[in-house]
Amino acid sequence: MHIFNRVKLDTPESVELEFILAGIGSRASALITDYLILGLSLLIVVLVWTVISALLLNNLGVMIFGSTFGYWIVGIAFFCMFATYAGYFVFFETFWQGQTPGKRMHKIRVISDNGQPIGLKAAALRALLRPVDEFFFLGTYFILLSKQEKRLGDLAAGTIVVQDGSQIKSPNLNVSEQAKLFNLELGEFADLSRLLPDDFVIIREYLLRRKNLSPKARAKVSLNLAQQVQKIIYLEVLPANISADVFLESVYLAYQEPKF
Amino acid sequence: MRDYEYSGSTQPLSASDIVSAGAKLYRSHLKEYFLLALKAYAWAFVPVYGWAKTIALFTLISRLAFGELVNQPESIKSGQRFVYSRKWRFLLVYLYLFLAEIAVFSLLLIIGYVVFSVFKEQIPILVIFSIIAIIAFIIAYILIALRLYLVEMPLAIEENITPIKSISRSWELTKGSTRQIFLVLVTSSLILMPIQILVSFINSILRVVIISVLQNNSSSAIAISSFLSILVSFLINALIVPFLQTTQAVVYYELRSRCEGLGLQLRDHEI
Numbered sequence: 001m002h003i004f005n006r007v008k009l010d011t012p013e014s015v016e017l018e019f020i021l022a023g024i025g026s027r028a029s030a031l032i033t034d035y036l037i038l039g040l041s042l043l044i045v046v047l048v049w050t051v052i053s054a055l056l057l058n059n060l061g062v063m064i065f066g067s068t069f070g071y072w073i074v075g076i077a078f079f080c081m082f083a084t085y086a087g088y089f090v091f092f093e094t095f096w097q098g099q100t101p102g103k104r105m106h107k108i109r110v111i112s113d114n115g116q117p118i119g120l121k122a123a124a125l126r127a128l129l130r131p132v133d134e135f136f137f138l139g140t141y142f143i144l145l146s147k148q149e150k151r152l153g154d155l156a157a158g159t160i161v162v163q164d165g166s167q168i169k170s171p172n173l174n175v176s177e178q179a180k181l182f183n184l185e186l187g188e189f190a191d192l193s194r195l196l197p198d199d200f201v202i203i204r205e206y207l208l209r210r211k212n213l214s215p216k217a218r219a220k221v222s223l224n225l226a227q228q229v230q231k232i233i234y235l236e237v238l239p240a241n242i243s244a245d246v247f248l249e250s251v252y253l254a255y256q257e258p259k260f
Numbered sequence: 261m262r263d264y265e266y267s268g269s270t271q272p273l274s275a276s277d278i279v280s281a282g283a284k285l286y287r288s289h290l291k292e293y294f295l296l297a298l299k300a301y302a303w304a305f306v307p308v309y310g311w312a313k314t315i316a317l318f319t320l321i322s323r324l325a326f327g328e329l330v331n332q333p334e335s336i337k338s339g340q341r342f343v344y345s346r347k348w349r350f351l352l353v354y355l356y357l358f359l360a361e362i363a364v365f366s367l368l369l370i371i372g373y374v375v376f377s378v379f380k381e382q383i384p385i386l387v388i389f390s391i392i393a394i395i396a397f398i399i400a401y402i403l404i405a406l407r408l409y410l411v412e413m414p415l416a417i418e419e420n421i422t423p424i425k426s427i428s429r430s431w432e433l434t435k436g437s438t439r440q441i442f443l444v445l446v447t448s449s450l451i452l453m454p455i456q457i458l459v460s461f462i463n464s465i466l467r468v469v470i471i472s473v474l475q476n477n478s479s480s481a482i483a484i485s486s487f488l489s490i491l492v493s494f495l496i497n498a499l500i501v502p503f504l505q506t507t508q509a510v511v512y513y514e515l516r517s518r519c520e521g522l523g524l525q526l527r528d529h530e531i
Contacts, residue, residue, distance in 0.1 A: 003273070003281040003329070003510075023280025028450045106276055136461075137454030144283060144451075199526045206524045209517075212272070214432075217520035228526040 007148055007160060009115040017115045019162040021149045022108035024140070027161060033102030038088050045084055049077045086127055093123035099164075107164045110154075122157040129153035173207055179249035182242055186250050190233050199232065200255045203248050210245070222248060273514050275443035279451065282507030285325045292336060293321050293502035301498055312351040316343040319350060319416040321502050325509035326417055330523065346415060352423040353411055368397070406438040407431050409445075413512040433515045441511060448507050452500055459496045463489045 005021040022030075053073040092100040097117045098110035110126070112118050118126075129152050133139030139151035148160055186192070206225055210218055226244035229235075229251055239247060273281070286293055300317035303310040320336075320343045327334040343350070372393070379385045407430065414429040415421055421429070434441060467485045474481040516522040 003277070003284070005284060023277060024283045024451055025276035025279030025281075025447050026274075028279075029276045029447055032450065106274075136458065140451065140454045144287065202524060202526055206521065209521060209524070212518050213521050214519050221521040221524050225524065225526065232526065 004163070005147075005149065007162070009113065009160075011115045019111070019115075019160070022161040022163055024143050024149070026106045026108045026163070027143060027149075028140075030100070030102035030106040030108055033105055034088070034100050035102075037101050038085065041084055041088070042081055045080050046077065049073075049080060053077075089127045089130065090120070090123045093118060093126065094120045098123075098159075103161075108161055109164045110159050110161050113158045113160060118157070118159055122159050125157035126153035126159060129156055173204070173252075175207075175249045175253060176246060178242060179246045179253060182239070182246060183250040183253040186254055190235055192233060192251065192254050194233050195229065195251070195255070199229070200252065203229070203252050203255075207249060207252060219244075272518050273510070275440050275447055278440075278444050278510045278514060279447045279507055281329075281510045282325075282448065282503060283451065285328060285506040285510070286503045289324070289328075289502075293324070293506070294498060296321055296336070297498040297501045297505075298495075300501075301494055308351075312347040313344070315350040315354065315412065316347040318501060318505055319343055319412045321505035322413060322509040322512070323416040325506040326413075326513055329509065329513045343416060349415055349421075349423050349426075350412055353415060353426055356423060356427065357408065357411070402442075403438060406441045406445075407434045409434060409441050410508065410512050410515070413508065417512070433512070433519060437515060444507060444511060448504065452503070455496065455500060459492060463492055466492070 004023060007019050007021055009017045009019060011017060056073070057069075089100060093110055096104065099108075103109060110118050110123075112122060130139075133142070133151045133153055139153070142151045142155075143149045148154075150160060154160060203225065206221060210222070213221065222244040226238055226247050229248070230238055238244070242250075296317055300314045303313040303317065306313075317340075320339050323343060324334060324336065324339050327339070375389055376386060379389070408427065410430040410433055411427055413426075414433075415423065415426040418426075418429070466488050470485045470488070471481050474484075513522070
């Protein structure tokens, strides 16, 4: 089975796009990150306003604004806090194309149902329904149980949260000099056309992943793969002078070369 | 038989992705896994023999989930036969860990006793020693627990394995991944929090309703409400445990792929 939920979207140009849904784990982590940042910002707002009001309260404010000045101070403080809380998600999701600092950190993004970036209206709707989703964690259940992982805010605003595609870039593969030399020989005594593209995918996989493998596993896997290749291309014995790793590298190189 | 979707990306799964995958696995087999967990809890009432079955059934959920991950799904029946045949070994794993824990605790107690009797008079030294010792103990305990996170998984999946080997396999696989496992556990408990809050909410409502229906605070009312709250927590635990098990299976799958190249195999030409 696939590890991630996928969703196919039709754009207005009737192009079909496939996205990987963000997943409950990333969304929970992103939310916690955002709340930490938001909590910190609220703390700063309160501190700054306390300092300002302490300065103003030196009778000066009362002289100018009259005796209700104290209420004003508290009122403005609450207003600033509410603006920070409500504005945080709307601001970032609108101007960062569906990302907040937490979402950016966890590489997810809000997009509209037709694959386009979300605008102010959708961001505002999502933010407006956020308290509802957080009431008894309703949103969590909605994300867990709905097919497209939508909380109420997503349903209302017509948005989905997907993994950010930019993270997938094809990594570089380093191949040893020895393999480049052996590659020339290999073509002469082995018929590599018996290998299917799928096999090369696996060999490439191995070459990319080998640095993370434990030494013991690496030796075992490379030998296994080399023996399997050997069987497929009817090689009688594996070349004795090179390691299984180098052998696989040169098979990979041979596949990359143009065959015409 | 391979998961090309995953094989296609060389990027290791993040902790969040592991949790999402665990949730997804559970969601797609909600009823089966929930019933297995219920059955496991029922066996827990039978001492020793039942406990072995409880552990075996919990691990069966991980085994089934792992089967889904490597695209070799197994029927519950055959999986159950497999884990039941190893049930005593599962119990032994926990017995060994329990004994090791007792041994370590006694050793620490002896060290503490010696230190305290040597520095009997110097209170500041004792205070500083205690604080450092407690902090070091908590950190070490968590680190060791993280390394033992996969303790039953090898026994549920791999061939030629003994309880001791299963423990050392967990130690080996989790090497260098404690931070990630810690994040997985934190994230999954975050997701479980709503459910736990819901449970305590239901429990308190039940209590209020029962007491108001019976019109008094008599012992029978208290007995009924505590019986019901035990029942509710059993059901909820049976609902939660499969999620923890499927997440464990994803961690095991991820570590085996990353550290041991699981799935790196060419097609079988003999067949």
